Amino acid sequence: MVATAESVAAAPGWFTEAIAELPEHREVESAGGAIHLRCWGRTGTPGVVLVHGGSAHSGWWDHIAPLLATTHRVVALDLSGHGDSVVRSEYPIEGWADEVMAAAAAGGIAGRPYIVGHSMGGRVAAVVGARHRESVAGLIIIDSPFQEPSGESIVRQLRRTPKAHPTRNDICARFRTVPEQSVLLPYVARHVAEESVRDTGEGWVWKFDPDMLRKRLEQGRIPPLGSLRGVAAPVLYIRCERGLVTPERAREIAALFERPATVVELSAAGHHPMMDQPLPLVATLRTALAQWESR
Template structure:
């Protein structure tokens, strides 16, 4: 992974992404789901779920911090990264993928689930569908009860997305020149470059992005809040997509008050903008 590290990256980042994870895959509902793991199997779990149009590599610089004491697992949801595409997607299917991967990776003991953006919605669905899996859920700038977040990728990236069977580039460099975060906000160049370089793949027609542009086309099972027994933390950026009304909705009716943290100056893509601040929040949860 060291080839994905730019010269301006600080030592903590270089050390993290040069920590090689285990790479594995399993079949869930007929699709091959890829994932990467750090730490000892059977240790308390830390499950990391990426956002829409992203992949497990978004956690490469965060996961190793916890590998000494935790079994850390980051998966590629179907339609993303190196996992298979499906004819149709749902949060329920993704929740089953999370649970199956956590079980296969032996990361279910006292597990904490951290989900960014769409990954937070998957986390809420997972906490409802598999209530014995996680003891604490951390939502990272996840928009609640608003399908606009998903449509936004479609509307704002007509060239960068991959309509099924179309839009290829002649080289990885040509593709990476088109790499955009949506919504855009200043991020750490070295973190952005690291995930961008893992976001393209070559097939028979050239180079394309590693996500199915149709992943959000038919999502209707958007959850509003986790079960009342769930322990919840909400992390959001000052300039992100989360509103006070959304926080009120997702934290309502919990047996224990949620912990809510605003990161000053941050936008939506907190793992690439303020990873150290995000890790401070995860440290507190753990």
């Protein structure tokens, strides 16, 4: 569902004020490629790195980040293969984890950053915590199932043929979350959709590498995560009530860490809470950061 002009005009004040706080755009080199960043808040202060999900980009956080930037430096990156970052020949998750830490350093965060990851970005955040054990202050993982797609799902995705669309409005009208969910705030969906496309001169396309899944596969499957027992930072796991993760699975995920994650539930939220429950999501993030920093 994408917004009409009328529904966008009806966006609440908090949203219009948030997206009016335009980010500072930066780039950092990681493994020989340019990684694009959006940054908010005062440089040289404690900070948060926001990591998007698969086929998404840093603009998914445009209405979330300014609400966190009142107390923190906030950096959102486009992982390679996404948004305005480099397209690579392969996408190991360890490389994405290193990009997150490069973004924290280049984005002006002082000290050890907090890492917030949604869906696939939650898996990346977990690898950051294990791979950069002493360099992370805390991890917040949002509705990441920590499960690989089935063979049937992989085959189905590989058969999809990307296409260009004649106009920006045409491609934005086709914006959908994956998986789809019943509630998308129309003004959020429209903003994210408009930030998700680029004009190639021969038509409008989505801002992600259409061959990403194929480049991630090894012997027909995505390599499994290594052990997360080495994560030293505290971990908060946010389970979305209407998302992908059951309460039982959330407890299993929490136990993957040496110090089990704390699990909280975001009521009435689908898998993409920034799309349907953004203010409760912000409140949960603010609370976690405040509690960790008060220790």
